[in-house]
Every structure is written in C-alpha cells, then in structure tokens.
Amino acid sequence: MIDHQQTQKALRARLLTWTDLPEHQGWENVKLQREQGEPYVVEQYIPGPTRQITVGRDGELEITPMYQVQVHVPENEGYGTGASYADALIALFAPGTALTLDNGDVLRVRTDTGPFRGQMQRGDAGWVVVPVTIPCRLRTQNSIT
C-alpha cells in the first residue's frame, strides 16, 4: 500500500541520525527557527510517480519519491562548508541504503539514479544554499478496496 507519510518519516529519521546535522532544521509546514550566521537545513519531500510493475489485481507497485535536503550556510565563507555538508549527506544516503517503514515495506535509495547535489545558489539574505537530492524507490503490494 502506498504510504507517503511513512516514507517521509523514514527519510527524516535517517536524516536525524546525521551526527553533523545543523542545530536548526526546517521541516515541512513547520515554522523555521534560525539564527543569522548559523547553518540550517530544510527538507522537501517530492512524492513522485507510481506505476504497477507486476501484473494482476494485487500486483506490485513501484513508487519513486525523492527527498531533498537544502543546506543553508552563511554567505561569504567560501564553498567548503556547504560542499562538505553536501558530501556528508550523500554519504548518509548512499545508493542502496535500505530504510524499513513501519508497515514493513522497504524504501531504498536508488542506484540507477543515485543521490546528487546541485549548484550552490544564493539563498535568503545572509545564506547560500546547496540542494542535495536523494532519489528513492519503494515497492509495495497494490491494494484495491
């Protein structure tokens, strides 16, 4: 059964195991608390499409969501801090990483399109942003009620 809520919860739980996670975090639809000069991260869960990959009424569904963590670091301090945060995030969500959902389904970080970072961009005044995207794959049984 498709359960995006549990999928996002599992990805966030993995992010929270990151020992270098900045003190300030922006979760979806929660007011962000941040301090000037301090790094922070913002999560985005991108649900992605679903398709049935095995035949039959109760065939297997494949869902391909993506998890994006935007790392905001203070501006005018060079590329190093943002880049090292991004590298650490990619290591945390290495291709093939398996996360078990509460319902027993297993979410995996994709290996055909592994985690990737984007270009450093100007963010809110005082920060620059490095987006890190983690493409995932979840297979689950279809359920027609």
Next chain:
Amino acid sequence: MSFANDLNRFAEKLEQQRRDVFVGVAIAVHDSVVEGSPVTGAPGQPVDTEVLKESWTLTFPSATLARITTNVAYAEPVEEGIGPYGPMQLRSEVGGWHSVKLTRAGYQNLVDQVVRETVYDPIVGGAASFEDLR
C-alpha cells in the same frame, strides 16, 4: 522474395524504430520538463510571463545527440524552489519545482513508454503494456 531481402527489410525497420525511439524520447523528456508528465511525476514549468517555459529548447546537434537547454538565469532557482529571499512561493496555477530532477529520475520510465508506443506493431500483435495483460 529471398531470405536476404527479408533480413534487409527487418534491418531497415529496426533502424527506423531506433530513430523513432531516439526522437520520441527526446521529445518526451522535453515535454516532461516543460509541460510535466504523469510518467515522471514532473509538474512542468511554472508560468508567469511564459518566458521560462518558452526558453526550453530541444535541438539535435547530431544524429545521436539531443540537447535540451534554457538560457534563462532563474531556471535553476525555479528548479530548486530557492529564491534570493528564501523559499519561493508557487503562484502559478500550473507547473512547480523539481521538473528536471523528476524527469532525470524517471528517465527509464519515459524510455519504456516511448518504446512501447513506437515499437508496438498492431499487425504482428503483442502486449503494448501491462495494461493489455490485465
């Protein structure tokens, strides 16, 4: 009609299908980025003045290379949803963020779709998709 002629016709058909699949995939990728696609889940480009949407161009520099580009400077911030003053607000009624990366992640699904539509021969028969097997 000799066996050699049959083989030649088959080879020509394969080459035609290869070209059709290549062009079809290039168009499907462009459409997914610009208009959105149920196959990749990409929402397409948000529209205000249509400058960004119209800027995405598909060209074929060679017979085996397709290039999809934009020269609009704010294309990448729109892709990420990152603005110079914090997260962007989506005001457009169509489109959204992350179309390029959703298209990239769903590329194989797009290829599968185009191959099914291109190679399927209604005279010879065969299943075009899982939908036909149900």
